[in-house]
Amino acid sequence: MKITILFTIIFTFGFLRNVLSRDTPLPFEAIFNFGDSISDTGNSASHDPFPRNSPYGSTFFKSPAGRLSNGRLMIDFIAGAYGLPMLPAYLTIKKGTNIKKGVNFAYSGSTALNKTYFDQRGMNVKAAAYSLGTQLDWFNEIKPSLCKSKAECDAYFKKSLFLVGEIGGNDLNEIIPNKNITAIKEMIPDIVDSITKYTSVLIEHGAVEIAVPGNFPIGCNSFVLKTAGSDKKEDYDEYGCLIPYNNIISEFNEQLKKGLETLRQKNPTVKIMYFDYYGAALSLFHEPKKFGFVYGKIKTFEVCCGKGGGYKLEGICGRGDTTVCADPSKHINWDGFHLTEAAYKLMAKGLLEGPYANPPVTPPPFKIH
Numbered sequence: 001m002k003i004t005i006l007f008t009i010i011f012t013f014g015f016l017r018n019v020l021s022r023d024t025p026l027p028f029e030a031i032f033n034f035g036d037s038i039s040d041t042g043n044s045a046s047h048d049p050f051p052r053n054s055p056y057g058s059t060f061f062k063s064p065a066g067r068l069s070n071g072r073l074m075i076d077f078i079a080g081a082y083g084l085p086m087l088p089a090y091l092t093i094k095k096g097t098n099i100k101k102g103v104n105f106a107y108s109g110s111t112a113l114n115k116t117y118f119d120q121r122g123m124n125v126k127a128a129a130y131s132l133g134t135q136l137d138w139f140n141e142i143k144p145s146l147c148k149s150k151a152e153c154d155a156y157f158k159k160s161l162f163l164v165g166e167i168g169g170n171d172l173n174e175i176i177p178n179k180n181i182t183a184i185k186e187m188i189p190d191i192v193d194s195i196t197k198y199t200s201v202l203i204e205h206g207a208v209e210i211a212v213p214g215n216f217p218i219g220c221n222s223f224v225l226k227t228a229g230s231d232k233k234e235d236y237d238e239y240g241c242l243i244p245y246n247n248i249i250s251e252f253n254e255q256l257k258k259g260l261e262t263l264r265q266k267n268p269t270v271k272i273m274y275f276d277y278y279g280a281a282l283s284l285f286h287e288p289k290k291f292g293f294v295y296g297k298i299k300t301f302e303v304c305c306g307k308g309g310g311y312k313l314e315g316i317c318g319r320g321d322t323t324v325c326a327d328p329s330k331h332i333n334w335d336g337f338h339l340t341e342a343a344y345k346l347m348a349k350g351l352l353e354g355p356y357a358n359p360p361v362t363p364p365p366f367k368i369h
Contacts, residue, residue: 026083027362028209029159030102030146031075033087034135034198037108037338038166038216039075042066042089043130044108054318055305059328059341066092068108070304070328071341075104075163077348081364082161090138102160103142105135112168112194113187123174132167132198143205150206157206161362164199166213166277168192168252173218181244188252196259203267211351211361212260213275214253219246220285222301222311222336239286240297246282253278276356280347281339284332291346294330304331304340311336 033039042065050056050064057064060071066089067073076086079102087104088097109127111118114134118125147153168191175183199212218224219242228245230236237243257274264272288295294302301311304325308314315322317335325331329342339347349368350356 024365026365028082028084028161029156030100031079031082031084031087031161031163032102032139033075033104033106033163034132034139035106035163035165035167035213036110036170037068038106038169039073039104039163040066040068040089040106040108041073041075041087041104043091043104043106044127046089046091051318055324056318058324068338069334069341069344070324072344073341074344074348074351075106077345077368078163078352078364081348081352081366081368083365090135090142093142099142099145103139105138107135109170110135110167111171112165112191113171114194117190118174125170125174127170132164132194136198136201139202139205154206158208160207160209162202162207162210163275164195164202164210164212166215166275168195168256169215169218172215172248172252181248184248185251188248188255191252192255192259195256196263199260199263199272200266203263203270208269209271209273209362211273211275211357212256213277214256215249215277217241217246217278217282217285218249219243220282220301221245222303222313222333225301226311226313226336240301241282241285249278271359273361274358275351276358277347280350280356281343283350284343284346288332292330293332293342301333302331303333303336304328305335 045066054064055070057067058070079086084101087102088099090103090105093099107127107130110130111125111128112132113128114131115125115128118128147156171187171191172184195212199210202210224245225242228242230242235243260272260274284291284293285300288300303312305317305322306312306315307322313336328340331340332343334340345368352361352364352368354360
């Protein structure tokens with residue numbers, strides 16, 4: 001009897017989900033994503049494939065899947081919540097691939113600023129070749145395959161969600177190890193200008209719902225804690241995060257929000273949402289126990305995939321004799337730069353279900369699970 005009831009519940013849920021996806025119009029027909037490794041689903045891996053035995057992707061995909069985590073990323077959870085498939089990476093698209101439901105242009109290591117910007121300053125940033133500007137060029141290249149006339153494109157993009165970022169973190173990462181706070185701050189206006197410029201370009205293409213994420217609290221980032229750590233107790237908050245670096249990102253995010261507000265005033269018919277990655281991630285680092293993660297002044301920031309002493313960052317995930325923790329779902333950090341699937345899932349829920357999107361995003365038809 002109990003088995004019959006359980007089967008009925010499962011069948012009914014599945015039936016209702018199928019009916020909803022077939023007969024009820026979805027809020028968005030497609031998603032187009034731009035960014036860096038936080039949302040790259042295979043573009044960088046098309047150039048530098050993971051070894052077959054790599055631990056990346058091991059939890060969900062059971063093998064490397066082009067993602068710098070143990071499983072799904074926020075963009076995967078967001079697409080699923082809107083009833084859309086995981087986005088194909090632009091550089092992996094083959095003839096006959098259905099791209100009408102969206103494409104992912106994010107590239108690991110990419111920057112908001114173009115390569116020329118860094119070259120002129122004597123900085124060799126190879127991944128800047130895949131900057132936000134390059135990703136917009138890729139979008140231009142596939143646009144004729146998505147829609148033909150302006151009227152057709154306007155109608156199609158009106159039913160699409162665009163995500164511009166997270167991006168800009170890699171621009172700052174180039175000088176963070178030097179601990180030059182002044183130089184980092186001086187870059188912020190240029191990065192923000194680049195993000196808002198390319199967001200404007202998408203609006204010109206016909207985008208009417210755009211989410212622009214802020215940056216993560218890098219003062220809680222394992223790599224930053226290891227490479228830019230301080231001997232001064234007052235440089236850390238009560239949870240173990242570096243205050244000066246979180247303050248830098250807070251300043252960056254405030255400037256970005258001001259830039260987006262200016263865009264809203266210029267484009268009153270466009271919904272421009274700010275995704276608060278900073279707040280969503282900080283809540284995990286400040287209350288790890290609440291979310292079921294391991295916790296402690298050092299334990300909270302220890303990576304799942306690594307080896308050795310402080311933060312387990314004496315080895316590079318997937319290389320040499322590094323190991324993977326017994327239960328990745330109990331860790332926030334995956335490899336020192338990127339978070340675990342469990343952390344990304346909670347952040348995605350906070351974005352789509354509140355309170356980390358301003359204004360709130362169009363409610364998705366499905367819950368993140």
